[in-house]
Amino acid sequence: MQLEKDSKLELNDRSRQIGDVITDVESKVRKKYETHFQEQEDKIAELQRQLNLVSARSRRPKRGRKGKEV
Numbered sequence: 001m002q003l004e005k006d007s008k009l010e011l012n013d014r015s016r017q018i019g020d021v022i023t024d025v026e027s028k029v030r031k032k033y034e035t036h037f038q039e040q041e042d043k044i045a046e047l048q049r050q051l052n053l054v055s056a057r058s059r060r061p062k063r064g065r066k067g068k069e070v
Helices: 011-059
Strands: none
Touching: none
16 A cells, blocks of 8 residues: 555544555564464474484384384
8 A cells, every 4th residue: 555645635634544554564563473483383283293213113012023012
């Protein structure tokens, strides 16, 4: 969104335009950060799943060649 470059605009119209630009920028920044935070949350969840798998494997008793515990 761009401001109109019309010197005939009244002060209220200019103020409204500036307010619209600010609202637009806020919306875009909010969406950008929400997307970024969601991506980070997804990465954290995946790392937690991987960590849980590794932890579960390390708790199982180790077995030798013929299936006997070592």
